[in-house]
Amino acid sequence: MIDPNGSPEVDPSLLQIWGGSPLEGHVKISGAKNSALAIIAGALLCSQDCCVRNVPSLVDVRRMSQLLLALGVKLQQRGDILEIDASVIGHSQAPYELVSQLRASFFVIGPLLARLGIAQVPLPGGCTIGARPVDLHVRGLQAMGADVQIEHGMVHAYVSDGSRKLKGAKIYLDYPSVGATETLMMAATLAEGETTIENAAQEPEVVDLANFCREMGAKIRGAGTNTIVIAGVPSLHSTDYKIIPDRVEAGTFLVAGAITHSELSLSPVVPEHLMAVIAKLQDIGVQVIAESPDSLRVMPGYSLTATDIETLPYPGFPTDMQAPFMALLTLSKGDSVITETVFENRLRHVAELNRMGADIRVKGNHALIRGVPMLSGAPVVATDLRASAALVLAALAADGKTTIQGLHHLDRGYEQLEMKLLSLGAKLQRLSP
Ligand code: EPZ
Numbered sequence: 001m002i003d004p005n006g007s008p009e010v011d012p013s014l015l016q017i018w019g020g021s022p023l024e025g026h027v028k029i030s031g032a033k034n035s036a037l038a039i040i041a042g043a044l045l046c047s048q049d050c051c052v053r054n055v056p057s058l059v060d061v062r063r064m065s066q067l068l069l070a071l072g073v074k075l076q077q078r079g080d081i082l083e084i085d086a087s088v089i090g091h092s093q094a095p096y097e098l099v100s101q102l103r104a105s106f107f108v109i110g111p112l113l114a115r116l117g118i119a120q121v122p123l124p125g126g127c128t129i130g131a132r133p134v135d136l137h138v139r140g141l142q143a144m145g146a147d148v149q150i151e152h153g154m155v156h157a158y159v160s161d162g163s164r165k166l167k168g169a170k171i172y173l174d175y176p177s178v179g180a181t182e183t184l185m186m187a188a189t190l191a192e193g194e195t196t197i198e199n200a201a202q203e204p205e206v207v208d209l210a211n212f213c214r215e216m217g218a219k220i221r222g223a224g225t226n227t228i229v230i231a232g233v234p235s236l237h238s239t240d241y242k243i244i245p246d247r248v249e250a251g252t253f254l255v256a257g258a259i260t261h262s263e264l265s266l267s268p269v270v271p272e273h274l275m276a277v278i279a280k281l282q283d284i285g286v287q288v289i290a291e292s293p294d295s296l297r298v299m300p301g302y303s304l305t306a307t308d309i310e311t312l313p314y315p316g317f318p319t320d321m322q323a324p325f326m327a328l329l330t331l332s333k334g335d336s337v338i339t340e341t342v343f344e345n346r347l348r349h350v351a352e353l354n355r356m357g358a359d360i361r362v363k364g365n366h367a368l369i370r371g372v373p374m375l376s377g378a379p380v381v382a383t384d385l386r387a388s389a390a391l392v393l394a395a396l397a398a399d400g401k402t403t404i405q406g407l408h409h410l411d412r413g414y415e416q417l418e419m420k421l422l423s424l425g426a427k428l429q430r431l432s433p
Contacts (some may be wrong), residue, residue: 011408013432015418017395019377019402023262023424029250029269030056030415031080031243035208037104038182039243040064040082042209044073044111045189046216049085051240056080056415059408063102070095071108086115093120096153100124103132107179109157110137110187113146117164119157123150128384130343136173136180143169144184144191168193168232176201176226176313182209188230189218197228203314204273208244215239247273248320249414250296252389254278255324256421257298258286259331259397264424267295276317280325283307284332306334306371311342323349323390329369330358331397336369349387352380356394356402374399382406385413392417396426 031054041064043050055061057080065082068075072090076083092112099105099122112119124132138148138155145167147160159166168191173180181201186209188195200206202224210223216236222228250269257264258281271278271290278288278296285301306329311319319342329336330353340346347367350360355378359370377400382388388410395402404410407430410417418430 011411013407013430015392015404015407015410015430016428017377017392017402017404018427019375019395019398019400021260021425021427023256023260023264023396023421023426025424026265026267027253027420027424029245029253029266030054032056032205032208032246033058033060033248033413034178034205035243036061037064038107038205038209039212039241040068040084041104041107041111042186042212043084044068044071044086044089044108045114045186045213045218046084046236046238047087047115048238049083049087050216050238052082052084053240053242054080055082055243056246058412058415060102060104060412063098064104067094067098067102067105067108070098071112089115092116092118094122096122103127104179106134106137107183107186109155110141110183113141113157113159113166114187114190117159119155121155123153123155128348129346134179136175136177137183140171140173140180140184140197141166141187143171144187144195145169163192166191168195170196170198172198173200175199178203178206181206181228185210185220185223185228185230186213188232189213189220189236190234191232193232195230195232198226200226200228201313202226204244204247204270212239212241215241244273245269248318248386250274251277251318251321252324252393252414254281254288254296254298255328255393256396258300258304259328259393261300262424263297263299265291265295265297267292269294269296271296276315277321277325280307280309280317284328304328304332304371306332306336306369308337310339313342319343319346320386322346323386324393326350326360326367326369327353327390327393330360330372330375330394332371334371336371338367338369340365340367346384348383349390352383352387352391353394355380356398358394376400377402379403380405382409385409389414392421396421
């Protein structure tokens with residue numbers, strides 16, 4: 001069942017990790033968090049019930065499920081299966097206390113407008129990695145005929161003509177925003193006429209959402225390219241859909257193998273979703289081989305060499321892998337430069353890695369990393385989801401004990417990370433106060 005009271009915002013527990021143990025074995029990769037969040041919102045488009053499988057058990061997914069319940073939608077969870085029945089949507093206002101905890105909640109604005117012709121969704125706050133504006137979402141919805149007013153931190157949107165139906169439009173995104181692409185693609189599925197989204201995001205999670213909507217009868221073509229065309233239809237029908245594996249979790253475990261000089265196998269994965277990460281691992285001397293169409297094996301070389309990374313929209317190097325990969329580069333021989341181009345404040349893990357003996361300097365949106373022979377365990381604090389993963393990875397390689405605070409970040413995006421690491425031979429324990 002979904003806990004209607006949600007989870008505590010800050011988790012006071014600590015994760016203690018004793019570094020230096022080699023890992024070995026196989027790790028099962030969970031369903032993609034960023035697909036699940038968009039697809040749960042997308043289920044609002046369906047005027048019948050639908051089933052979503054391979055849903056990861058994460059705090060953020062529970063929060064998105066709570067949001068749908070708050071909108072009056074029926075929702076049942078059975079293990080990794082979500083049964084969602086949005087045949088009736090009771091409310092058009094998303095509660096502030098839920099949206100403020102999960103930025104992705106804002107994705108419901110497109111489906112609510114598409115189904116009801118009205119939506120009130122609190123403006124999602126920024127977070128530690130950036131201001132996270134939603135101007136591209138809003139401008140696209142306005143282009144589709146929505147009247148959008150933002151006041152007192154609330155986005156009021158409604159279709160001003162009597163039809164209550166959005167209209168197809170040609171939209172150009174100034175930036176290939178994942179969320180804006182998803183919001184507008186969902187809104188367009190039930191609009192009158194055809195919508196074109198130019199300079200659209202090409203992330204695999206956008207394609208996953210498009211495939212989910214197409215299985216409900218939406219007419220979408222071009223997902224995965226920079227131009228998506230959606231022909232509106234009157235309604236969408238039931239489907240039973242399985243979410244893709246989480247490429248960021250998979251990338252994180254590839255780095256776990258590399259940083260501990262351990263051979264690990266991962267499945268299920270979609271190797272092509274990890275091309276940029278695999279290319280960079282091979283660049284620094286780590287072999288990654290496909291053991292089967294949906295599994296990978298990481299085989300680290302004796303030593304790691306430096307490389308430069310620039311985060312970019314897909315298919316470029318993913319910003320969500322920037323912090324985990326930085327942990328690896330702190331131990332690579334030579335000087336590496338990481339340039340974060342997607343978010344304006346996503347280098348806050350540098351200070352914590354330096355507390356563990358890394359040698360990193362930040363200049364603007366560049367991190368200059370000088371490889372060191374060894375990291376040492378220390379008490380550290382996680383600042384955001386992927387930064388917490390970076391600290392776990394660094395701790396697995398460090399000499400001695402690391403204690404990590406801020407585990408609520410970790411629990412948002414990695415399903416059973418500790419159990420998976422323990423099963424690979426890591427030495428760690430979570431201490432609850
Ligand atoms: C999605 O966030 C992911 N979240 C993020 O994953 C991921 O890092 C990001 O895409 C980039 O790949 C989910 O899918 C739930 P964006 P999103 O809109 O949609 C600017 C994780 O760790 N922008 O592509 O919010 C924005 O400020 C999370 O799993 C505008 O200026 O990302 C940023 O600089 C973190 N105006 C850039 O675009 C807008 O209207 C990319 O943001 C929207 C975005």
